[in-house]
Amino acid sequence: MADSDWGCPTPLEDIAGEIAIVGVGESAHTRASGRSPKEIAAEAVERALADAGLPPSAIDGLMYAPFMGGQFDAAAFHAYFGTSHDLWVSERGGGMVWAGTAPYDAALAIRAGQARYVLNVFSVAWATQRAEMVGGPGQVHAEDLVKQNIEVPFGWFPQPVYFATIARRHMHEFGTTAAQLGAIAVACRRHATLTPAAVMHDRPLTLADYLASPPLVDPFRKEDCCLISDGGGAYVMTSVERARDLRQPFIEVAGVGLGNSYTGTYWSQQGAFTSTPQVFAAPGAFAMAGLTPADVDVLTLYDPFTIVALMQIEDMGFCRKGEGGAFVEGTALHFDGGVLPYNTHGGMLSHAYVLGIAHVVETVRQVRGEAAAQVSDAEVGVYGGYTGPQASTLILRRR
Amino acid sequence: MRQDFPLPDVTWEPAREFWAGASRSELLIPRCTACGAYAWYPVARCRRCGEGRFAWTRMSGRGRLFSWVVVHRAFLPAFAAKVPFVAALVALDEEPAVRLATNLVDCVPEALDFDMPVRAVFRPLRFPGVEREVMAPMFVPVEGR
Numbered sequence: 001m002a003d004s005d006w007g008c009p010t011p012l013e014d015i016a017g018e019i020a021i022v023g024v025g026e027s028a029h030t031r032a033s034g035r036s037p038k039e040i041a042a043e044a045v046e047r048a049l050a051d052a053g054l055p056p057s058a059i060d061g062l063m064y065a066p067f068m069g070g071q072f073d074a075a076a077f078h079a080y081f082g083t084s085h086d087l088w089v090s091e092r093g094g095g096m097v098w099a100g101t102a103p104y105d106a107a108l109a110i111r112a113g114q115a116r117y118v119l120n121v122f123s124v125a126w127a128t129q130r131a132e133m134v135g136g137p138g139q140v141h142a143e144d145l146v147k148q149n150i151e152v153p154f155g156w157f158p159q160p161v162y163f164a165t166i167a168r169r170h171m172h173e174f175g176t177t178a179a180q181l182g183a184i185a186v187a188c189r190r191h192a193t194l195t196p197a198a199v200m201h202d203r204p205l206t207l208a209d210y211l212a213s214p215p216l217v218d219p220f221r222k223e224d225c226c227l228i229s230d231g232g233g234a235y236v237m238t239s240v241e242r243a244r245d246l247r248q249p250f251i252e253v254a255g256v257g258l259g260n261s262y263t264g265t266y267w268s269q270q271g272a273f274t275s276t277p278q279v280f281a282a283p284g285a286f287a288m289a290g291l292t293p294a295d296v297d298v299l300t301l302y303d304p305f306t307i308v309a310l311m312q313i314e315d316m317g318f319c320r321k322g323e324g325g326a327f328v329e330g331t332a333l334h335f336d337g338g339v340l341p342y343n344t345h346g347g348m349l350s351h352a353y354v355l356g357i358a359h360v361v362e363t364v365r366q367v368r369g370e371a372a373a374q375v376s377d378a379e380v381g382v383y384g385g386y387t388g389p390q391a392s393t394l395i396l397r398r399r
Numbered sequence: 400m401r402q403d404f405p406l407p408d409v410t411w412e413p414a415r416e417f418w419a420g421a422s423r424s425e426l427l428i429p430r431c432t433a434c435g436a437y438a439w440y441p442v443a444r445c446r447r448c449g450e451g452r453f454a455w456t457r458m459s460g461r462g463r464l465f466s467w468v469v470v471h472r473a474f475l476p477a478f479a480a481k482v483p484f485v486a487a488l489v490a491l492d493e494e495p496a497v498r499l500a501t502n503l504v505d506c507v508p509e510a511l512d513f514d515m516p517v518r519a520v521f522r523p524l525r526f527p528g529v530e531r532e533v534m535a536p537m538f539v540p541v542e543g544r
Contacts, residue, residue, distance in 0.1 A: 134400055135474045142400070142475075146440050149407045149414050153524050153535065155470055155478050156486045156500035157405075165488060169466040172513040218469040218508075266440055268488050268498045273466075 006271030009280040010258040015107035016288045020243035021251045021396065023052025023236035024361040029199050029352035032127040033230040040232040041072035041123035042080045044357075048234040053247040054117060056081035059236070061115030063093025063102045065122060072121045072232075088115040095122035095233075095355030096302060097258070100385035100392030104256040106237045116238060122357040123232025130228060137228065141265065151268070159304060160225050162267045164217040167307035170274040171219065174322035178219060180329055181306040182210035184342075185223040185349055187333035188303070192346025194335075194373040199229045200350040224306040226348035233357035235364065240399075249368045254380075255289030255395035257281040264389040276308070277391040278315035278384055285382075285393035286317070293317040296395075297378035298366045299340055300359035302386040303347040312384045313340070316393065335373040341366075344373045356385050360394065367398045403529045405477050413441035416455040421534045424521040426460045428497060429453035439497040460519030462489040462538065465498055469508045477526040483508075489517055489538050502537045516541040 025047030027040045049056060056077075064071045071094065072080075074087045088109055093102045099122065106118040126137055133139040138158025141147050151157055156165075170176050189205035192198035205223060213221040243250055259280025263270045272279075286292055293316060303309040310324040318340055319327040333342035345351040345362040352358055363381035365371040378398075385392040401408060409418035420427035429438045433450035444451050467487035473479040485503040490496075503511065504522060517538040525532045 134404075138474060142404075145411060146413070148404070149411050150417065150440065151500040152405045152475075153407045153533070154486055154500050154502050154537075155405075155475075155481065155484060156488075158474055160472075160474070161468055161470060161486055164468040165466045165486070168468060169513075172466070214471070215469065216472050218471065220468075262446075268500050269440060269496075271496070 006263065007259060007261040007277050007280050009284050010260060012104060012256060012258060012284060012288070013108070014288055015104055015256065016254055016290070017240060017252055019103060019107045019110055019237050019253050020240050021103070021235050021237055021253065021364050022243050022246045022248055023048045023054065024364045025049070025051055025234050026197065026358055026361055027123065027232045029197055029229055029231035029354065030127070031199070031229060033125065034128055035125060035230060037070040037123040037125045037232065038072050038076045040125060040230060041076070041121050041234070044123065044232040044234040045072065045119065045121055048119065048236050051248065052236045054236065056083050057085060058117050059119050060086065061088040061090070061106065061109055061118030063090040063106065063118060063120040065094025065098060066091045068094060068124070072123065088118070093120040093122070095357040097385040097387045097390045097392045099356040099360050100383050100394035101256060101258055103237055103253040103394060107253065110239050116242065118237045119234060120237070121232065121234040122355065124354060125230045126353065127228050127230045144265070146266065156268070160217045160220055163305040163307055164220040166267065166274060167305070168219050170307060170311070173274055174325060176310065176325035178211065179207060180325035181224055181310065182207050183328050183330065184306040184309050184333065185210055187331070188343050188347045188349040191335060191344050191373045192350035195345050195351060196372065198346040198351040199227055200346060220305065223349070226304045227350070227353045229353045231352045231354045231358070233354055233361045235360055250399045251364050251367055252397050252399045253394070254291065254397040255285040255393070257283065257285030257288070257393040259391045261389055267388060274311060275321070276311045276315050276386060278312045278386070278393065281391045282316035282393045285395050289395040289397070291380060291395060295380050296382050297341065298344060298363065298375045298381045299342045299384070300347070300363050300381070301343060301384040302356045302359065303343060303349055306349070308386060312386065312391070316384060335375050341375040344371055344375060356383070359383050363396055367396055403531055405475060406524060406526060406529055406531060406533055409533060418533060420455065420457070421521055421536050426458045426519050426536050427455040428458055428491070430456040437494045437497045458491055458493055460536070461492040462517055463492070463495065463514045464503070464511060464517050465490040466513070467503060467511055480527060485511070487538065499536065503539070504537045505539045511540070
């Protein structure tokens with residue numbers, strides 16, 4: 001995909017088939033827990049190491065997101081495990097877009113001999129911290145001086161407002177309906193009811209329930225918006241050679257792509273208002289993997305809102321632009337017989353608000369064949385990460 | 400956060416002229432003096448030609464309703480008394496790529512439509528517990544439509 005007037009791909013080296021994900025773990029996903037992000041992360045890391053069958057002393061690379069407060073950094077790792085060995089550390093890890101691109105940076109580090117077993121970790125405690133934040137997760141936007149001075153005064157803030165505005169324009173341009181957005185929410189909720197760890201495990205949702213729900217930021221209902229919960233996740237990567245000696249099925253990193261929007265988080269000014277930088281990310285990832293969207297058995301997408309999932313499904317090439325609404329109708333996204341099994345753990349809408357790290361964990365479990373809402377014989381799984389300024393595509397494959 | 404948040408800081412340099420214009424009922428947008436491109440949001444360098452000098456230019460105040468939402472939940476306590484209200488993006492007639500975040504006022508939300516003509520009116524932004532108020536460009540549907 002070439003540059004356009006609103007964004008471009010980031011050129012990436014070919015790392016197809018060099019590394020594998022060999023261990024995954026999640027913390028408990030809860031409403032306000034009173035725990036710190038580090039405590040939550042430690043639980044996820046411990047479980048990821050146990051899953052991989054590796055001791056803490058084997059981990060010699062750590063990827064995290066320093067800009068998110070209180071993350072599990074090298075000091076936290078050593079403090080928790082009582083270790084003191086050298087760690088290769090990368091600040092290009094964590095959730096969101098980076099949950100999808102961390103395997104790329106890990107592959108380059110492993111190729112260069114900087115690390116052998118690399119851990120990527122991310123956690124949030126925003127349910128606990130919400131009351132102290134300005135507009136909850138909108139705080140980062142409230143602190144942006146441009147937004148603070150020319151958007152927020154009009155109440156064009158925070159994220160539910162941005163994305164409901166995008167959803168309404170998408171409805172105008174392509175005829176997308178509330179019931180189509182609702183189909184995404186219903187598929188996620190159904191998967192959550194089958195996933196014991198999901199926050200909304202005990203809260204079924206029908207399309208009729210969705211349509212009867214009052215407007216929050218019209219055209220959004222609350223069911224179009226993600227949860228706010230405490231939780232975290234982690235995964236361990238190593239070379240495919242070392243992966244063969246470990247206990248878990250062999251999940252290869254087959255492709256990675258990264259795309260950029262020049263207007264960043266100033267969504268109001270984005271040239272292609274109803275698109276995401278997945279249009280620049282996905283083609284590179286599929287080319288690297290030698291696969292096409294038709295080869296994908298299970299898809300997980302960073303889904304802060306129903307419309308963000310819908311746009312990414314279009315922009316990654318699972319259907320043509322503008323046809324996402326018709327594509328997702330009915331049970332198209334359901335794990336058992338849908339044309340594109342999607343967010344099979346419930347996603348951020350219904351599983352947990354851990355910003356994509358649990359999506360990668362779920363994608364690995366699906367291609368291993370051990371997920372709660374297991375897609376029959378899933379071999380190729382894809383994660384789509386998103387921040388607004390960037391989108392990433394991560395393609396995983398069982399070998 | 401400032402004491403008077405979410406009022407704009409009208410002394411913040413990149414948008415100072417925007418708010419100064421609004422206080423005179425003028426809608427001003429910076430325009431590159433080298434290539435003529437409108438530069439919204441304010442930037443240090445022109446996105447088209449890279450030059451760094453801008454002239455704040457008076458716009459007609461005419462535009463089209465690009466998209467909108469009806470906000471029912473106050474995400475900030477300051478908006479609790481305003482809900483429900485219409486937050487919108489308006490594409491300006493002189494350069495539709497310039498979209499203003501704004502409010503639609505004096506309108507029936509159910510009667511709003513995509514790309515309908517709108518015009519700027521200047522109304523005060525006021526928030527509870529904040530003494531100061533700031534005049535701001537908001538929009539109304541063009542009559543006779």
